[in-house]
Amino acid sequence: MGDGMRLAGKTALVTGAGSGFGAGIARKFAAEGARVWCADINGAAAEQIAAELGGTAITCDVGNAGSVSEMAQIVLSAGPLDILVNNAGITHLPQAMEDVTEDDFDRVFRVNMKSVYLTARAFVPHFKERGTGAILNVASTAGVSPRPRLNWYNASKGWMITATKTMAVELAPFGIRANAINPVAGETPLLKSFMGEDTPEIRAKFLATIPLGRFSTPEDMGNAACFLCSDEASMITGIAMEVDGGRCI
Numbered sequence: 001m002g003d004g005m006r007l008a009g010k011t012a013l014v015t016g017a018g019s020g021f022g023a024g025i026a027r028k029f030a031a032e033g034a035r036v037w038c039a040d041i042n043g044a045a046a047e048q049i050a051a052e053l054g055g056t057a058i059t060c061d062v063g064n065a066g067s068v069s070e071m072a073q074i075v076l077s078a079g080p081l082d083i084l085v086n087n088a089g090i091t092h093l094p095q096a097m098e099d100v101t102e103d104d105f106d107r108v109f110r111v112n113m114k115s116v117y118l119t120a121r122a123f124v125p126h127f128k129e130r131g132t133g134a135i136l137n138v139a140s141t142a143g144v145s146p147r148p149r150l151n152w153y154n155a156s157k158g159w160m161i162t163a164t165k166t167m168a169v170e171l172a173p174f175g176i177r178a179n180a181i182n183p184v185a186g187e188t189p190l191l192k193s194f195m196g197e198d199t200p201e202i203r204a205k206f207l208a209t210i211p212l213g214r215f216s217t218p219e220d221m222g223n224a225a226c227f228l229c230s231d232e233a234s235m236i237t238g239i240a241m242e243v244d245g246g247r248c249i
């Protein structure tokens with residue numbers, strides 16, 4: 001934990017750390033000196049990333065109240081927490097809005113939205129007690145500039161952006177900051193689900209909407225997350241920062 005590192009001395013919890021953006025965020029946090037809890041419903045994936053970066057794995061379903069309470073108990077009994085990243089998220093497949101099954105709707109609701117409530121309930125009292133804390137929600141450009149056929153996913157991310165802003169104003173008096181990042185389509189296992197299928201034509205169609213001309217990466221999210229969760233961003237709260245190569249312009 002070198003003193004010159006941007007997250008030296010901090011402890012962070014990253015949900016969905018077993019893959020994609022969450023893994024990129026966990027890696028960057030560890031490289032900048034943080035102690036990292038890697039939480040994922042896929043315990044083996046969490047173990048693998050945790051082992052790689054010298055963190056600790058936790059198996060947790062962020063949409064399940066009992067599972068989140070258990071995770072909070074493990075994390076907080078080991079010591080204080082400085083940073084909470086709500087990154088775990090899923091989507092339904094691209095479909096006409098009325099064709100999405102109730103089961104798929106409920107799954108998106110539970111993992112993308114209810115999880116933010118559950119982790120707030122579990123960790124905000126701790127942050128308030130310490131008078132400090134940084135929350136980062138991984139939302140999406142989908143919450144700002146929605147694409148057709150992903151309505152319930154898009155809406156879950158719009159919800160997350162509003163939740164982030166309320167967290168920011170309500171928690172500011174307690175010294176707690178809350179921000180979001182809005183990634184554009186990224187090179188992760190989830191990308192195929194957004195595109196429906198992964199063909200050169202569909203890739204080209206997505207890329208054509210991103211002025212910088214490439215998909216986002218886990219490293220892009222790690223860099224943005226690191227800044228927003230570090231003390232360099234101590235005057236920044238309530239923003240939903242596009243990390244989108246200009247897509248939302």
Ligand SMILES: NC(=O)c1ccc[n+]([C@@H]2O[C@H](COP(=O)([O-])OP(=O)(O)OC[C@H]3O[C@@H](n4cnc5c(N)ncnc54)[C@H](O)[C@@H]3O)[C@@H](O)[C@H]2O)c1
Nearest residue numbers: 016018019020021041061062088089140183185186188190
């Ligand atoms: N990839 C993109 O194009 C893109 C774009 C914008 C926003 N996002 C958002 O970024 C976040 C991460 O997505 P990704 O692309 O890295 O996806 P991913 O599928 O690569 O990784 C998501 C991780 O979350 C875990 N997870 C799923 N359900 C969980 C649950 N109930 N409890 C705990 N962990 C769970 C998965 O096991 C997986 O390891 C999501 O919130 C997603 O909506 C992704």
